[in-house]
Amino acid sequence: MIGKMLLVFIVAALVSVRSSAQSWTADNGNGTYTNPLFYDEFSDPDIIRVGEDYYLAGTTMHCLPGLIVLHSKDLVNWELASYCMDNFNLGDQFRLVNGKESYGQGIWAPCIRYHDGKFYVFSNINGVGMQVFISDNPKGPWEHRNMGGNIYDLSVLFDDDGRIYAVHKYGSVQLTELKSDLSGIVEGSTREIIPEGNAMGEGHHIYKIDGRYYIISADYSPMGRMQCARSDKIDGPYETVTICQRESFGTPIGHMVHNVGLGHPVPGDGFKFNVGGQGGNRLGCATVHQGGIVDLPNGEWWGISMLDFTSVGRTVALSPVTWKDGWPYFGTEGNLGRVPRTWFKPNTGKTVAPHAPYVRNDDFDGKKLREVWQWNHEPVAGMWKLSGGKLRLNTMPAKDYLWARNTLTQRGIGPVSAATVELDFSHLKDGDIAGLGLLNMPYAWLAVERSAGTFVLKVKDQNGDKISQGVSLSPKSAVYLRVTGDFDKDVAHFSYSTDGRNYTNIGEEVLMPYQLKTFQGTRYSLFAYNRNGRNGGYAEFDNFSIVEPLADRRANLPIGKVVMLTNLGNGNRMMAMRHGIVHGVARGSKDYDSDAVCFRVHDRGNGRVALEAMNGTGFITVVGEGLSADVRLMEKETAGSLFLWQDMLRDQCMLMSMRTHRFVGCEPTTGEPYSADNAGTTPNRKNGTVFKVEIRN
Template identity: 70%
Template sequence: MKNIVLLLLMNISILCPLAAQMSWTADNGNGTFTNPLFYDEFSDPDIIRVGEDFYMAGTTMHCMPGLVVLHSKDLVNWKFLSYAFNRLDMGDEFRLANGKEAYGQGVWAPCIRYHEGKFYIFSNINGHGMQVFISDNPAGPWEHKNMGGNIYDLSVLFDDNDKIYAVYKYDEVKMIEIKPDFSGYVEGSERVIIPAGNAMGEGHHIYKIKGKYYIISADYSPMGRMQCARADKIEGPYETAAISVKETLGTERVHWTGNVGLGSSIPEMGFKFKISKPFKDNMGCATLHQGGIVDLPNGDWWGVSMLDFRAVGRTTCLSPVTWEDGWPYFGLPGNLGRSPRTWIKPAVNVKVEPHAPYQRNDNFNGKTLLPVWQWNHEPDHSKWSLTKGKLRLYTLPAKDFLRAKNTLTQRGIGPISSATVTLDASHLKDGDIAGIGLLNIPYAWLGISRINKNLIIRWYDQANDKWMEASSKPSSSQPVYLRITGNFDEDTAWFSYSLDGKTFTNIGDSVLMPYQLKTFQGTRYA
């Protein structure tokens, strides 16, 4: 197909406490920080320190490129460093091919480690086993090895005896030894180290601290919390304690799409959604859970963990860690298990200017896309290009928005943000649609369609299966400006358009952005 769409500019504006900023930063500029570290999704965080540098890895699900690595000098201000891979050659589902999809699948709960001059990221890829990515430099490139096995929600320890262990599984915690060349697992080494029923959950993080073994995990039943197990030997026996409980940092539970979950098929247009209202008296899985701990050069300890932040999805929070009776509690002396929303920054010997982790606006003048972008599944690389400050997206057939290949996304940013695209639709042919959308289930979009040779501005809301056409008729010779404004603390968004780039007209109703477990992500601009 030769039909093309030209996206000239992507502009993201974020309304946040510091008006001069173009994006949220947790650093308040006065020696304190305010959670979350990023007001956009960063789930399942794992963290390490190498010298005076901190590195963090997080889940990226079905998005490409994947397995993101961030870098920081002070634990508060982070910068994008690398992705561990650009693509996964693991079947049609990762390419939205032949009716298959990988929503909510792919990379889950990575573990980042450093050992003898090399960086490692371990992660389960659902249905394909444990993967390891290895590099001499955390900025990449990364070597990929598929180790297979049913090793999930894992953490890895390079022990003092030169053995490498992985702990994994939900509730019943297992351990297995990894071969030193990462070609597989040591035969006969698998064993249960914590039997089921001991309140251990998932998303494990294992450490050896002052001769003792610690495993931190998250348990969502009966409510989200962080649990810690410790033992003198890696095989146990372990004793356990809750180290963070009932911490929501003041957030309510999200709007929830109750009838769309993992394993569900993609909802068709006209699907009847069951969407719950948020309620304040049930903490559910929204509480602080699943994360790791790290020490500072001065001996202080800090922890990262994730918290459901409404339409944004799961985002990362930073907590001081207090050791008491040999347990690493998240929180402060006298208030163990509860993390402050605002607190004093970690004591490191470096001054860092407040900054956001990504540059979000893109004029497409570079040779590559900015790293803030991720494709929804693996794209068809023959059907897009960057040329002279323009992103060209070639049209591809799709049944609906969720099945459309070459959809480029950014995470939604809270508390309130807007995304604007400048669109040249002059090359659209009859039946083509291009525009800006909210990638979620239910989804919504605002685009340009060519119907009977005429360009038409159209809006669609899947939650209510509702269409609307604008009265304004764009000209093929002029660009059209499309905008989404999202209030991610209220789970609502609205669309607008402009023919001159100055005056914007709202179209359609406000759109609800509920959280759901099919994509297992917050709402994304697309």
């Protein structure tokens, strides 16, 4: 009920924020960035640098165009360079016909490389083999070659002696030599270089750095973590260490479907979904895992990895890399293996204005769709078009929404977003259904259905086979459809309007759990199909827009404000004690002092702040390091008084000490004073390091 009330409130506020809406960008505009880089899905990231340019490749599964490549000058702000492929051309399963599908299959876990003036993207298509796409320009066009072989979760190395190798497989790490012309693999060259049991896992990334071979992999069982192996020889022997683990950014464990996964049939109507609940403190793949590293011209190293973000799916985190004893640890000196949620931007020497990677809104007035759009499986030519400033989708037969062809999708974007589209349904024929959907398993949609000459608007939620009471519509008027999703909480709600201004909620709150069949987060979609087994009429869509009410984070750093900080671990407020100790105190306690629980936030540049107690006891200051990193009150500021504000969204924060690179916190149950020796938070945010921020003035 609380979630539904929140969504209703957000929907009501959308009209007022629509004109000034912006999309999520990690760049805070003050020299810092906040993870995730994108608050929408970008799975299996791999990164390279070419001169002063950076390129990121990611998985697109069954969606088209496929195999995405992004470009950046500063590692924080990205834009689309190209997709490597427009179609699979590999049979019925990629076209959703004859009862075949490729949900969660398709092309995945790419490796991007640059060698001798050419760009290469290697990837795998399940059951088909390793693919390579080659271009002189990352914007394409790309030449495609099918190299075959059972090579997946791969990474490619162009070695100094001219030989080309792929490392691949799950569990044990396999090495296979590739032919110099990339026409296939060298027969008989495959061998095991790291045996199973060494916790290397999957999603390998291989590098040769200063004459040494490094392989970075993701070990997701029993917890998500990043492993690194190194050797002086490509065949080994390799030694391994863990370079990142337990980093969740306080991301909760989301809802998940336990009986829908890879290899399972597409669930039809009547299927009973086994959905696990949200929350908890378990560490699984909701931690930073699977990614690679890249060097800057100035010698800095940075890491890219992915993190499961509830119903958004898998998204991307950027981390400083600290080399220690010859190992590339994610994190900073003093807190190796943990990734800051907010940190200073890489020193690439380039100034880039903050921007999102995609233009999400589309009025369909152009000759092409916006590049953010992807089709669910291969589209059918001639059954859709852009005409008269609208997107026309012709209906084709499908037994339900998940089998509808020419469904156009965008990644769902968090933490909260609302998608709105105008639908002209007047040309639908009997049996046609068209509308705005949430592509997931279970799916949900808000759509107009024509039956016996009448037009009825309704909500369908596959989870529980729920259909809302219908609303009759006149074919002489358009209807505006909206879905608002809270992707951190895995819930959404539909609404509609007949005038484009006043919206009415329809149907019940919809759950958006993650599942391993599509292996993607929940997507917004525009769709049309016929449930009577024939081609029908058509639907026309116009003015698709996305509004993100929480994307503008400029006010989340309360510079100059007086705040109270309530610890989520025990509900106590941070208080400046007269004897110089920073402690927690419960409201109603005899020690409670309204001035002592208030702190003014002073700006010290680049996201750094100093906190001054309003009872006159001084500035919160970290004294000492490690286990003795006490948090005290000092009359005057020192270097220990600087903290990097970690924006946790929704009026929550953490405070990273610039002295220790660790976080201010307390043990929630013992009543100990605060210290700055905490490595980070937990998925439930209740280990004593996360604060609720209340602004007093």
